[in-house]
Every structure is written in structure tokens, then in C-alpha cells.
Ligand SMILES: Cc1cc2nc3c(=O)[nH]c(=O)nc-3n(C[C@H](O)[C@H](O)[C@H](O)COP(=O)(O)OP(=O)(O)OC[C@H]3O[C@@H](n4cnc5c(N)ncnc54)[C@H](O)[C@@H]3O)c2cc1C
């Protein structure tokens with residue numbers, strides 16, 4: 070079992086009153102307490118995986134792969150199986166995850182509950198689009214088999230992206246993607262302003278499976294929004310054997326929190342410049358193992374500690390295409406003007422595949438993810454300012470990254486909210502949910 | 512050639528981690544446990560991860576009279592047993608055992624008597640092979656009697672001594688007997704305990720175990736730093752030890 074249950078941003082620091090471990094996926098537990106919330110790997114940034122004074126159900130013992138058909142690429146695994154573990158099994162057999170977030174240390178149920186997206190959203194939608202079935206354990210004792218078209222299909226739609234609120238998921242079945250080796254052909258292109266990004270994106274997006282841009286938020290005026298455009302495709306030839314792990318991969322770990330002053334504007338500036346320049350030299354095409362392509366940060370364990378004890382915020386929005394370009398530009402302008410430079414800033418265009426979840430975050434438009442060290446009120450006010458911009462363009466804020474959006478912003482982000490509420494398990498709740506629905510604090 | 516690995520207590524946290532590291536496309540795992548519903552899950556997992564073959568057997572180790580038949584069944588199916596891994600046990604809270612004879616004896620029965628029975632049976636069969644490994648999970652708790660855990664500890668101490676003798680006996684037959692003494696392992700058995708810096712994951716412990724099996728080691732502490740801790744604990748004089756609360 071996990072020793073403690075933080076979220077990735079280390080803000081807020083909410084403790085549950087107790088924690089239990091779900092023992093076996095085919096056993097039932099007594100829900101004689103409340104409120105419950107499942108916990109996977111705690112890779113959500115804010116408070117959606119926290120349950121202050123409630124009971125956490127740790128899924129770490131549910132780490133079994135229940136079935137893997139290496140001919141059809143259908144895999145069924147228990148909810149606590151991590152993408153990291155799964156990759157080590159499926160890659161050598163010529164399969165890959167249909168969708169993956171920027172870290173492989175997430176559980177399958179965590180990926181389901183936030184209906185996570187990856188660099189291939191424009192091609193294949195989000196994780197939920199590839200789920201064929203899962204089992205939901207309700208506190209009433211009911212066990213629901215949910216598929217996209219059986220009698221529980223509304224629970225299917227409510228649970229995907231349902232923030233863990235509809236009950237406990239015991240296992241998930243989904244379709245994998247064929248690959249012929251473990252490499253990716255990656256191309257890197259620099260762009261000198263956000264306008265150039267939009268142009269590049271029009272040109273590249275549809276010709277590559279994966280695409281994402283990194284933005285240097287410290288750049289100003291004519292360089293505003295300069296950065297690097299990464300696109301990639303699974304390598305086609307057979308030059309190398311499959312391997313789940315890159316050989317001689319070294320990993321670094323941050324064992325303690327950095328002091329609060331380490332990450333000041335200067336270091337962020339220096340980092341961004343360094344990042345830009347290292348990659349500038351790598352412009353053009355290269356063959357790379359999938360791990361550094363998809364999970365550049367996973368080699369530094371606990372990199373989140375670099376933000377110190379006070380933790381940090383991530384702000385991820387999506388803005389519809391209509392006025393997406395203007396709003397994204399405006400956000401970057403404010404970040405740069407206020408000197409709020411973000412350490413890691415990622416910009417991507419979501420495609421138009423509809424998400425299956427009632428509460429799924431991905432929808433067509435531009436999505437921008439920024440992170441900010443927690444400097445108290447100043448940071449909070451600034452983030453609210455960004456929310457206003459996002460809402461004015463009918464955009465949405467991503468709950469998996471959120472620790473502070475307002476009740477109204479949440480409601481405006483999720484038009485099917487009222488429908489969703491019908492499927493919530495009465496014994497389940499989270500710190501996030503109580504905050505954004507303004508319920509009694511525990 | 513297919514390698515046969517027999518695991519007694521295949522649903523335990525440590526066994527599962529060991530099985531995951533030992534499986535291969537030339538390995539047949541023979542899994543023994545009392546709860547078939549759990550064992551089904553473990554078997555599906557190991558098959559999905561690429562194990563050549565997995566065979567399941569049901570046995571409650573407390574039921575000694577069933578032992579001979581199940582052991583015979585395994586021996587018949589496997590032919591040659593390359594590795595026998597024994598990893599099951601029971602830990603009731605000590606306070607309950609102090610007032611409940613049945614619980615105290617069950618602890619001894621599961622952790623010691625039943626293992627002796629199974630090992631006598633398997634040794635007889637494996638001696639004929641003139642090769643193989645018998646690896647058994649005992650515990651650091653058997654190294655010294657502590658007031659908080661001496662009933663469990665005494666069963667493990669008995670087991671450790673039994674294994675030492677068995678090792679000397681089977682040495683001439685080409686069979687290696689490995690005694691494994693884990694320290695604090697974060698597993699279902701200890702799910703209710705508060706964890707600190709001395710705790711290790713089942714995966715990490717499994718790594719040490721598999722390495723020791725492959726290297727024909729005799730006795731290991733997992734992680735190795737427990738050897739130091741236990742060396743110190745063993746030399747603390749009784750007049751101090753009785754004042755310690757652990
Ligand atoms: C470095 C980094 C990069 C990231 N990149 C991306 C990205 O590119 N795209 C993206 O979409 N996200 C991204 N994320 C966010 C991350 O993918 C999600 O927060 C994901 O849900 C985390 O999974 P987890 O297993 O850690 O779940 P947790 O954070 O522990 O929990 C997340 C939610 O899942 C629920 N849950 C967990 N297990 C169960 C269960 N068994 N039954 C029911 N509900 C359950 C929880 O209750 C909670 O609501 C990133 C995160 C990090 C740290």
C-alpha cells in the first residue's frame with residue numbers, strides 16, 4: 070500500500086482519515102464508511118485524487134493483467150496496473166498504448182477517470198475512445214459490467230472522465246495499437262512566435278500521428294510564444310528489436326524538496342533557453358526510443374519536488390478553434406507580461422473525435438498547459454484571470470490538473486454536469502468535488 | 512527444455528512478485544494456494560505476461576492429510592522440479608495469541624508444522640533428481656525472541672533451523688536449500704501496519720530472492736542491510752533487551 074497519498078502538485082496537502090487497499094478484483098469490500106475515493110498513482114496535480122478526512126481506496130494491489138491477446142491487441146487489466154508495467158509486457162509483443170499521457174506512471178483506472186489525452190488526440194481521441202469494457206463496483210454492493218452499448222452504457226459514459234466519483238473500477242479492457250518496433254521517428258522544428266506555431270501546426274498536424282509543442286514562456290514581444298514543435302510517428306522499418314526499456318537508461322531522483330527560492334524567474338529563463346538551444350541542434354528528423362519521446366520527464370523521479378514544499382499549480386485549458394488562436398496568444402502575453410514564466414509549457418491542438426465521457430475534458434480546440442510555483446494569492450489571482458479568458462471563449466479547465474478553479478468555471482467547463490450527477494455513487498466524493506460543487510467541507 | 516518452478520503460497524504478495532520475475536517462455540509455473548478464485552487471477556496475470564505454462568493446484572496447507580496427494584500430483588505433472596519456492600504464512604497479532612491457545616498453535620502449525628510436512632515430501636521426490644533448488648521464506652523474526660512477536664518468531668526460528676539441517680542433508684544430493692529472511696515487507700500481511708524507512712516493496716525483495724536462487728546462496732537477508740540490523744539485535748544483552756518495546 071502507498072505510505073501516504075499526496076497529489077502531484079503537492080497542493081493542497083489534504084490527508085484522508087484512513088486508507089484501505091482493495092484486495093482482489095473479484096472480491097467485494099464493505100462500504101460502511103464514507104466518503105470514499107479511489108487512488109491510483111497520484112499523478113493528478115491538484116485535489117481530484119485527494120479526499121480530505123475521507124477514506125482512500127488504494128488500487129496498488131490490483132496489479133494483475135487479466136488477459137492479453139497478442140493477436141487482437143485486446144488487453145484486460147485490473148485498475149491498478151500502471152502504463153509503465155503494461156508497456157513492459159505489450160511492447161515486446163508488438164503493441165503500444167492507444168493513448169498515453171506525458172508520464173507512464175499512471176494506472177489504467179486513473180487514465181479512465183480523467184479520460185486522459187496524448188499527443189495523438191487529433192488522430193484517435195482520448196483514452197476512453199479505446200475502452201471496450203470495465204467493471205464498476207458501487208457502494209450499494211452492485212457490480213456493473215459497463216460497455217459502450219450494454220444496459221449500463223450511461224454508467225460507461227459517466228465513469229469515463231468521471232473523476233472517480235461513480236464508484237470503484239476493478240478492471241478495464243481496451244484496444245492496443247500495433248507497432249513494428251519500439252522506436253519513433255521524431256522531427257523537431259523551431260518556431261519563433263506563437264503565430265508561427267499556428268502556421269506550422271496547420272501544415273504538420275494531419276501528417277503525423279503525434280504532435281505537441283513546447284513553448285518558451287519567457288520570450289516577449291515579437292518572440293512571444295516561440296518554441297519547438299515535436300512531431301512523431303511509430304517507426305515503420307525493422308531496424309531494431311523491441312525493447313520496453315531503453316538500454317542503459319539512467320534515472321535521476323530528487324529525494325527532497327528544493328528550497329523555495331531555487332525556481333525563480335532567472336532559473337526558469339535559463340532552463341528555457343537551454344532547452345531551446347539543445348533542441349535547436351537536434352532540428353530535423355531522428356529515430357528515438359519511445360520512452361524519451363513520450364515520457365521526457367519520467368527519468369527524473371519526483372521532479373515535482375523542485376517546486377519546494379509549497380507545491381505548484383498546473384493550468385491546462387482548452388479553447389475552441391473559433392477564437393482559440395487569439396485567446397492562447399492573449400494568455401501567453403499575460404504570462405510573459407507578468408513575468409509569471411512557466412517552467413514547462415505545452416501547446417497542442419485537439420482533434421474533433423468526440424469524447425465518450427460526459428465529463429471528458431478533451432474537445433476540439435487548442436490546449437495549453439502551464440505550470441506555476443505556488444506563490445500564494447498572487448498566483449491564484451493570476452490563474453483566475455486566465456480562467457476568465459478561457460471562459461469568455463467557451464473553453465474549459467482540466468480537473469486532473471486543477472486545485473483552484475471556481476464553482477462557476479467548473480460548471481461552465483462541463484455542460485453535461487447535471488446529467489453526470491445522476492450517476493455519482495452516494496458514498497464517493499473527493500476534495501475536488503466538494504470544492505467545485507461548494508459542498509460542506511469535511 | 513521447460514523449467515518447472517513450483518510455488519507454494521502462490522497468492523502471497525512476495526510469491527507473486529517472485530513469479531513475475533521468474534516467468535519466461537521456457538518456464539512452467541506450478542502454483543499452489545488454498546483460494547482458487549485468487550489463484551485464477553494470479554495465473555491469468557502470469558500467462559498474460561508471457562509465461563509458457565501455468566498449472567494451478569488447490570491446497571490448504573493446514574490440512575496435512577492432503578499434502579501427500581497434492582505433492583504427488585505436482586511431481587507427476589512436472590517430472591523434474593527445478594525450483595521449489597515456499598512462501599506462505601500467517602501472522603496473527605501477538606496479543607491475540609497470548610490469550611488464545613488455538614490461535615497460538617495455528618500460528619505454529621501454518622508457519623512451521625505444515626512447512627515441515629511439505630518439505631519432507633518434496634525432498635524425497637527431489638532427491639532422486641540430483642539437482643534443483645528449494646528456497647523457503649522464513650523471517651528475521653526467527654533470529655531472536657521479541658516480546659511483541661515471539662510466537663510467530665519461534666515458528667520461523669524452527670523453520671530456519673529445519674532448513675539449515677535440510678541443506679546439509681541435501682548437499683550431497685546436489686540440491687541447494689536457500690533460507691530467505693526478509694525484514695519488513697510492504698505486503699498484504701503487513702497492510703495494517705504503519706510504514707517507515709525500513710520497509711521494502713515486494714518487487715525489491717523478489718529481486719534479491721531470484722538473484723540468490725540463481726547464485727545458489729544458502730542464507731540471505733532481504734534487503735541485505737537486515738543482516739547488520741539482526742547482528743546488532745542478537746548481541747544486545749538480555750537485561751537491556753527486556754526493556755525494549757518491540
Ligand atoms: C508528468 C505528467 C504528465 C501528464 N501528462 C498528461 C497528459 O499528457 N494528458 C493527460 O490527460 N494527463 C496528463 N497528466 C495527468 C495524469 O495523466 C492524470 O492525472 C491521471 O489520471 C493520473 O493517473 P493516476 O493513476 O495517478 O490517478 P490518480 O491521480 O491517483 O487519480 C486520478 C483519478 O482517478 C480516480 N481513480 C483512480 N483509480 C480508480 C479506480 N480504481 N476506480 C475509480 N476511480 C479511480 C481517482 O479517484 C481520481 O479521481 C500528466 C501528469 C503528470 C504528472
Ligand SMILES: NC(=O)c1ccc[n+]([C@@H]2O[C@H](COP(=O)([O-])OP(=O)(O)OC[C@H]3O[C@@H](n4cnc5c(N)ncnc54)[C@H](OP(=O)(O)O)[C@@H]3O)[C@@H](O)[C@H]2O)c1
Nearest residue numbers: 522523524525545571572573599600650693695696698700
Ligand atoms: N511481509 C513481511 O514483512 C514479511 C517479513 C518476513 C517474512 N515474511 C514471510 O513472507 C511470506 C509471504 O508473506 P507475504 O508478506 O507475502 O504476505 P501475504 O501476501 O499475506 O501472504 C501470506 C500467504 O500465505 C497464505 N496462507 C496462509 N495460510 C495458508 C494456508 N493454511 N494454506 C494456504 N495458504 C496459506 C495466504 O493465502 P490466502 O491468500 O489464501 O490468505 C497468503 O497468500 C510468509 O512466510 C511471511 O511469514 C513476510
